[in-house]
Amino acid sequence: MTLVEPTGAEMRHLERAVELAAEALRAGDEPFGSVLVGADGQALAEDRNRVRTLGDNTRHPEFELVRWATARLTARQRAEATVFTSGEHCPMCAAAHGWAGLGRIVYVHSAAQLTDWLAELGVAPSPVRCLPIQDVVPGLTVQGPVPALTGRMRELHTDFHTGRPDRTAP
Secondary structure, three states, X not given: OEOOOOOXXXXXXXXXHHHHHHHHHHOOOOXXXXXXXXXXXXXXXXXXXXXXXHOOOOOOHHHHHHHHHHHXXXXXXXXXXXXXXXXXXXXXXXXXXXXHOXXXXXXXXXXXXXXXXXXXXXXXXXXXXXXXXXXHOOOOOEEEOOHHXXXXXXXXXXXXXXXXXXXXXX
């Protein structure tokens, strides 16, 4: 885990990922959001969690960006891209990211932080073990957490698990 001080442009992409997480929460989904950014720094695609609204446990935003990228980008473009995301990838999304050959990941909060927050709230553990991305995709450049935004993500997860999605206004 490497604490990150993002550049201005990187921070805007991370803030957008947090906004997408809030959108997910307002829609009834767990708060996760991600933005895929090309080598030129321009956002290429974005998504939010849609697991509950679509009834499909694979509809994580990170996985959706993999689907988008493999359909539209060359191998080189994928390798040069960065995924800015509200939370560290789960093992499923990390594996998809690695298989697709996507580049760097920058996340707001780690999977370990989320696990701790949920335990404090009395939420049952996930059926899938929490693993750092590097344990799934060795050699991938991964940066996070980003302390400036971690508190906001903790609030969103608390709101989801305590039934307070009305507090998610920006």
